[in-house]
Amino acid sequence: VTYSRSPASPPDGPAHWRPWRFRMSNDVWGTPVVAGDLLYVTSFEVHALDVATGRRQFKTKDVAWTMAVDGGLIHGSDGPTVYALDAAGGHERWRVQADAWVYSLKARRGTVVTGTRGGGVQGWEASNGEKLWEITGAQTDFETPESGPVIHGDTVYIWKDARLRALEARTGMERWSYPVGDAASCGGVPVRVCAAPDGHVYVVAGTRVLAVDIDAGMVRWHFEAPAVFLSAPAFAPGPAVTGGGVYLADYLGTVYALDATTGKDRWRIATESRQSIEPVLVTGGNVHVGSGSAVYTLDAVTGTPMWRFAAGGEVMGSPVVADGRVHFGSADHVLYTLDAAGGQLRWKLATGGEITGSPVARGGVVYACSKDRCVYALDAVKGTATGRAR
Incomplete structure (x- = not known):
C-alpha cells in the first residue's frame, strides 16, 4: 500500500508528502533530526531520508555512536575518531583521530565539543577538524552522551x-567557575544546566537549583x-x-515552578516517580x-492539573507540542497524539x-523511531496508516 497527497495530508508539509515508513537493517536509536x-537517524550508521517520501538519500560508511547536525554538516564519532560529512550529500569533509573513546559530541556555531573517556574535553573547528583546545580531568564521574559537556551560544x-x-x-x-560539589555531594547524579535568554544559566546539582549570571558567574539565588x-x-x-519562570521535576515526580527572579517556590505538584532525564516542556x-x-x-501559572493521560508503558523521551x-512515545510500542487542551486521544500508532x-x-x-527498526x-492530524517500507 502506498499513499499520495490528499486533503487529509498536512497542508503546510513538504511537497508531494505522503505517510511513509522506512525499515532499517539494524536497531534505530535516539531522536531523529530534521x-x-x-531527516537524519542513527542506526549504527547515519541515514539521511527524504522527508517527503522516506527514500534514503545516503548513509554513512562508518558507525556513528554520537551525531550532531549543524551548519550544513553531520558531525559524528565511531568512538576513536571524529569526522564531519556534508549534510546534503554525505561525502566526507574531514576526519581526525581522538585521544580516547568519544562518548559525547555537540556542535554549535562552528565549534564541535567532544567528551572522551578518562576526563577529556575537546573543542574542534567544525569546518576542518582542527583541534582548538583540550582539557583533562573533567566530567570524570558521568561519561554518557546525556551527561557530557554542554555548549550554548559561545560558552x-x-x-x-x-x-x-x-x-x-x-x-x-x-570565564568563571562555581563550586557545585562533587558527585557525592550532588546525590550521585550529574549536574544539569539550562542556559536561558534572560542572561542566566540555571543549574541543577542534586537537590539544589542555582541561578548563575552567564557573564560573571555570580549566583543570583539558590x-x-x-x-x-x-x-x-x-x-x-x-x-x-503569564507563566514565565523556571520549571523542573525531581525523581519522585514532583513538579516545581520557581520564580526566575527570586528563586521562590511558586508552586509544586506531585505526579508519579520518573526516571526520565528529559526536562519538562513549557509551552x-x-x-x-x-x-x-x-x-x-x-x-504554568497556578500549577492546577489540567489533565492526565495514562499510556500502557513508561513514557519514552519527551512529549512534543x-x-x-501533544505527541509522545511509550515503552508499550505505541506513538500517541493527544489534544493539548483537554488530553483526549486523537490517534495512536502501534509499532x-x-x-x-x-x-x-x-x-x-x-x-518517530521505534525499536522495530523503523522510522515513521x-x-x-489523523495519523493515518504507513506506506510500504522502503
Missing part, C-alpha cells in the same frame, strides 16, 4: 574538580528541594503572572511532563517495538 528536506559548560566551569567555546579559556533532580531545568520567558501557558507511564499537563497536539527518543513534529508531520512519518 534539517531542510532531510561550554563542564564539571571539573567539583566546580561548574564556563569556558569560551573557541579557545577553551575559563533553591533547595527534598529530592534529587535527574533532568535539567526548563525556562519560560516572561513574568510569573502555551502549560507544563507538560512525562512521569512514569503517564503524561501530565499543568497550568505542535499545533494544539513493533518501544518508541526510542522523542518524536519530532514539523510542518504537519510527526516523525505520519499525518499529525
Whole structure:
C-alpha cells in the first residue's frame, strides 16, 4: 500500500508528502533530526531520508555512536575518531583521530565539543577538524552522551574538580567557575544546566537549583528541594503572572515552578516517580511532563492539573507540542497524539517495538523511531496508516 497527497495530508508539509515508513537493517536509536528536506537517524550508521517520501538519500560508511547536525554538516564519532560529512550529500569533509573513546559530541556555531573517556574535553573547528583546545580531568564521574559537556551560544559548560566551569567555546579559556560539589555531594547524579535568554544559566546539582549570571558567574539565588533532580531545568520567558519562570521535576515526580527572579517556590505538584532525564516542556501557558507511564499537563501559572493521560508503558523521551497536539512515545510500542487542551486521544500508532527518543513534529508531520527498526512519518492530524517500507 502506498499513499499520495490528499486533503487529509498536512497542508503546510513538504511537497508531494505522503505517510511513509522506512525499515532499517539494524536497531534505530535516539531522536531523529530534521534539517531542510532531510531527516537524519542513527542506526549504527547515519541515514539521511527524504522527508517527503522516506527514500534514503545516503548513509554513512562508518558507525556513528554520537551525531550532531549543524551548519550544513553531520558531525559524528565511531568512538576513536571524529569526522564531519556534508549534510546534503554525505561525502566526507574531514576526519581526525581522538585521544580516547568519544562518548559525547555537540556542535554549535562552528565549534564541535567532544567528551572522551578518562576526563577529556575537546573543542574542534567544525569546518576542518582542527583541534582548538583540550582539557583533562573533567566530567570524570558521568561519561554518557546525556551527561557530557554542554555548549550554548559561545560558552561550554563542564564539571571539573567539583566546580561548574564556563569556558569560551573557541579557545577553551575559563570565564568563571562555581563550586557545585562533587558527585557525592550532588546525590550521585550529574549536574544539569539550562542556559536561558534572560542572561542566566540555571543549574541543577542534586537537590539544589542555582541561578548563575552567564557573564560573571555570580549566583543570583539558590533553591533547595527534598529530592534529587535527574533532568535539567526548563525556562519560560516572561513574568510569573503569564507563566514565565523556571520549571523542573525531581525523581519522585514532583513538579516545581520557581520564580526566575527570586528563586521562590511558586508552586509544586506531585505526579508519579520518573526516571526520565528529559526536562519538562513549557509551552502555551502549560507544563507538560512525562512521569512514569503517564503524561501530565499543568497550568504554568497556578500549577492546577489540567489533565492526565495514562499510556500502557513508561513514557519514552519527551512529549512534543505542535499545533494544539501533544505527541509522545511509550515503552508499550505505541506513538500517541493527544489534544493539548483537554488530553483526549486523537490517534495512536502501534509499532513493533518501544518508541526510542522523542518524536519530532514539523510542518504537519510527526516523525518517530521505534525499536522495530523503523522510522515513521505520519499525518499529525489523523495519523493515518504507513506506506510500504522502503
